[in-house]
Amino acid sequence: MGALSPPTVLGAAVTSLETAAAEDLPDGMPYHRETRHDPPAALLALQDQPLRRMRYYPDGAEGWLVTGHAAARAVLSDPRFIVGERFVRSPTELPHFFVSSSEHVPPGFFFFYDPPDHTRLRRKVTGVFTLNRMRALSARIADIVDERVAALRDAGSGADLVREFALPVPSLVICEMLGVPYADRDDFQRTSNDIFDQSLPVAKRNEASMELFGYVHGLVPAKRAAPGDDLLSTLAADADLTDDEVGGIGMILLLGGHETTANMFGLGTLALLEHPGQLARLRAEPGLMEGAVEELLRYLTVAHAGMMRIVKEDAEIDGRLLRAGEYVTVAPHAVNRDPSRFDRPDELDLGRDAQGHMAFGHGVHQCVGQQLARVEMRIGFAKLLEAFPGLRLAVPPEEVPLRTDMFIYGVDSLPVAW
Amino acid sequence: MRITADRERCASAGMCALTAPGVFDQDDEDGRVVVLNGEPVGGDAADAVDLCPSGALSAADG
Ligand code: HEM
Ligand code: HEM
Ligand code: SF4
Numbered sequence: 001m002g003a004l005s006p007p008t009v010l011g012a013a014v015t016s017l018e019t020a021a022a023e024d025l026p027d028g029m030p031y032h033r034e035t036r037h038d039p040p041a042a043l044l045a046l047q048d049q050p051l052r053r054m055r056y057y058p059d060g061a062e063g064w065l066v067t068g069h070a071a072a073r074a075v076l077s078d079p080r081f082i083v084g085e086r087f088v089r090s091p092t093e094l095p096h097f098f099v100s101s102s103e104h105v106p107p108g109f110f111f112f113y114d115p116p117d118h119t120r121l122r123r124k125v126t127g128v129f130t131l132n133r134m135r136a137l138s139a140r141i142a143d144i145v146d147e148r149v150a151a152l153r154d155a156g157s158g159a160d161l162v163r164e165f166a167l168p169v170p171s172l173v174i175c176e177m178l179g180v181p182y183a184d185r186d187d188f189q190r191t192s193n194d195i196f197d198q199s200l201p202v203a204k205r206n207e208a209s210m211e212l213f214g215y216v217h218g219l220v221p222a223k224r225a226a227p228g229d230d231l232l233s234t235l236a237a238d239a240d241l242t243d244d245e246v247g248g249i250g251m252i253l254l255l256g257g258h259e260t261t262a263n264m265f266g267l268g269t270l271a272l273l274e275h276p277g278q279l280a281r282l283r284a285e286p287g288l289m290e291g292a293v294e295e296l297l298r299y300l301t302v303a304h305a306g307m308m309r310i311v312k313e314d315a316e317i318d319g320r321l322l323r324a325g326e327y328v329t330v331a332p333h334a335v336n337r338d339p340s341r342f343d344r345p346d347e348l349d350l351g352r353d354a355q356g357h358m359a360f361g362h363g364v365h366q367c368v369g370q371q372l373a374r375v376e377m378r379i380g381f382a383k384l385l386e387a388f389p390g391l392r393l394a395v396p397p398e399e400v401p402l403r404t405d406m407f408i409y410g411v412d413s414l415p416v417a418w
Numbered sequence: 419m420r421i422t423a424d425r426e427r428c429a430s431a432g433m434c435a436l437t438a439p440g441v442f443d444q445d446d447e448d449g450r451v452v453v454l455n456g457e458p459v460g461g462d463a464a465d466a467v468d469l470c471p472s473g474a475l476s477a478a479d480g
Contacts, residue, residue, distance in 0.1 A: 077473055119429075126430030126449035355437070356469060364429045366471035371432045 026054045029065055029091040029306055029331055033404055036397065037271055037300065038346065039333040043067070047334060051075075051318045056089040056327055063327035065091070067334035069341035069358070074317050075328055076363035081309035083365070084114040091306050091329040094199070094405060106213050108241070108248025115364060124238065125249060126368060128177065128231050134371045137177075138379065144172045145380050149387045157417040158394045166265035166414070167258065169380055173372070174257030178250055179223065179230025180216070188212055192255050199405045216254060217247030253369070261373045263302045263403070263410025265380055270400060270411055271300060271348060272381075273393055278350050283385055292350040293377045298357035299348045301333035304409040307361055332358045333409075388418040419458060420478045421467070423451045427474040437469055438462035451475070 030042035038044075046052060050068020055061065066072045075081050105112040110121035127133075152164040171189065175182045194200055194208035220236050220243045227233035231253070235246045272279045282288050306329040311322045322328065335358050337345040342354070360367035367373070385391065393400070394415035401412040421441065423434075430449035434442035441463045443452045451474060467475040 077471065123430065123448040123450075127445075127447050128449075129432075130430070130444040130446070130449040131432045131435045132444065132446070355465065360431075362471045364472050366429060366431045366433075368430075371436065374436075 025062070026052075026065070027060075028055060028057055028093060029329055031092050031094065031304075031404065033402070036274070036400070036402060037267075037348070039301070039304070039331070039337060043331060043334050044337060047338065050338070051320055054091070054329070056091060057093050059089065061089060061327075063089070064322060064329070066328065066330040067338070068318075069335050069338040069356070071318050072330045072332070072335045072358060073362055075309065075330060076307065076358075076361065076365075078315065078317075078363075079115065080312050080315045081328060082114045082312045083112055083309060084118070087308060087310070087327075089327055091308065091327075106244060106248035106251065108245030109252050110249065111252055111365065118364065121245065121249065122364075122368065124235060124241065125231065125253065128234075129368055129370075129372055131371050134375045137173075137372075138375055140176070141173055141375055142379050142383070144176075145169055145376075145383045148172075149383055152416075153387070158415055161269055161414040161416045162262070162266045162411060163413065165380075165384065166269070167262045169265065170258040170261035170373075170376055173376060174254060177231055177257075177372075178253060179228050179232045180219065180250070180254065184215070188215060188254060189258070191215070192259060195255065212254070213247055213251050216250035217243060219250070220246050256367070256369055257372070259408045260302060260369075261376050263408050264296065264300065264373070264377060266411040266414050267300050267302060267409065268296045268377070268381065269384070269391075269416070270393075270397070270414055271296065273391065273416075274397055275348050278348055279385075282350055283389075286382060288350055289378050289382055291352070291354065293374060293381065294354040294357060295348065295350050295352055296377075297359035298336045298342070298354040300409075301336045301357075301359050302409045303359065303361075303407075304331075304333045305407045306331050307365075330358075332361070388416075390418045392417055419463060421453055421456050421458065421463060422476050422478070423453050424474045424476075425450050427472050429472040429474070431471050433469045433471060434466040434475060437466040442466060 026046060030040040033040050046065065047067045051064060051066050051071040053062050054065040056063050066075055108121060110118050113121060148165045148169050152159055152161065155164050171185055172182055191208040191212040195205055219232060223233045223236040227237055232250055235241055235249060282292055309328045311324050311326045311328060313324050315322045339345050341356065360370040394417040400414060403410045403412055428450040430444065432444055432449065434451055435444050441455045441458045443454050444450065445452050464477060467477045
């Protein structure tokens with residue numbers, strides 16, 4: 001979508017300039033982090049106003065930033081806030097992840113659709129990700145985790161946990177569910193990494209998107225001709241879906257299915273190792289695992305690029321008027337540290353009730369794969385801790401490379417010893 | 419408490435079945451909510467209504 005026509009929102013942005021003088025307007029959503037586990041201090045400083053005006057890149061147009069839990073719920077569950085328009089602005093100065101258009105988002109990539117099209121496409125896959133289906137899949141996930149634990153052990157003390165464990169576990173699981181050959185993983189892990197790398201030139205990221213779409217799309221005819229017991233075969237056989245749509249759905253699941261969970265494993269392990277008291281508690285009380293996973297999701301909130309929406313019709317939230325055409329970004333990592341929703345929000349407390357966190361979003365786009373991610377993390381963390389009672393970092397924590405500029409936050413590698 | 423579910427709004431996120439397993443389930447076809455017990459007692463069902471991301475669930479007294 002090289003040719004960016006001027007957005008339709010300029011009128012709204014101009015009228016709202018009147019209110020600008022009264023407020024100190026932040027330039028975008030802060031993304032520079034001071035610590036490994038906390039959201040940027042400059043972002044948390046904006047929590048004094050749960051819903052506030054902010055300038056967007058690249059043109060400085062005014063829009064909104066949400067840092068409060070109640071306001072985030074209100075925005076994300078309200079059909080007047082949509083995603084299916086062209087995003088021509090970004091909440092950060094990083095190359096715009098969000099710049100998108102109906103011209104280049106492939107058919108079927110349902111994250112960029114609104115109801116009723118979103119509903120139609122999303123329901124093609126939700127039956128495969130239910131809690132019951134995930135329970136049925138647990139034994140297979142446990143086998144995959146066992147294999148990766150063994151691989152990590154074979155790699156020897158000092159091995160990279162991301163490479164041996166965090167990335168392969170969710171990749172193997174989603175490949176198997178979709179029926180994508182895992183042998184092709186090097187290709188699609190590189191392409192998906194490029195798509196999400198905010199430091200790469202936009203053209204390079206587009207190339208990667210096209211490549212990944214082309215790859216999944218290319219699998220469809222074979223799936224139709226010789227169906228297997230997998231999701232791509234089911235979708236390929238669905239007369240209601242075009243090949244392009246199947247490609248787009250496959251791509252969104254492949255993308256969503258491994259980066260996110262992988263980063264929760266990498267960053268989550270680092271967080272546990274840096275909170276030895278909490279780790280000891282979890283080792284002593286394995287029954288804490290379900291709640292511990294929710295707390296790690298809340299505390300780390302790896303999907304830190306923000307959830308973007310465009311106002312479809314004027315809406316009043318929290319006593320403020322959001323005008324049609326304006327952009328709204330929910331900062332889930334700030335929302336998950338909202339002191340009015342979570343006591344001592346900056347503390348990792350594996351025993352707390354973290355229910356209501358927004359690590360998976362909220363509203364009709366709430367993560368499709370969340371029940372899968374939960375099962376993967378519960379089994380994965382449990383087996384990792386069990387297999388390595390002496391697990392520790394093999395480098396000083398400040399040497400662990402962080403993914404600050406990436407769409408999904410986490411660590412690039414995590415050398416561990418035991 | 420009386421529970422009603424709007425299956426047209428349901429986004430199949432499974433938060434209800436996760437939070438109040440005896441009260442809610444998801445169907446096999448597209449994962450939409452199934453109410454197992456329309457008159458539950460206890461806080462789990464109320465939590466589930468609150469956590470539902472799509473606003474598909476409602477609870478009334480009595
Ligand atoms: C996560 C999803 C995606 C994101 C965030 C994304 C992001 C972007 C961005 C930032 C641009 C550049 C706009 C500009 O030129 O300033 C772009 C353009 C483009 N994207 Fe994507 N994209 C995504 C998915 C896709 C997919 C799945 C495809 C392919 C099937 C695709 C194909 C393209 C093409 C062809 C262009 C360039 C069009 C042109 O040069 O005129 N994108 N995308
Ligand atoms: C810990 C792991 C994960 C995290 C933190 C996560 C986070 C999220 C978030 C925050 C959203 C909503 C974005 C928004 O509203 O703007 C989302 C949507 C989505 N996720 Fe995940 N996710 C995870 C795992 C997965 C897995 C394992 C899959 C697939 C198998 C997946 C597939 C998707 C899809 C397809 C969507 C788009 C849903 C829609 O637009 O209706 N995710 N995820
Ligand atoms: S929590 Fe709401 S959206 Fe999710 S399955 Fe239950 S009713 Fe449907």
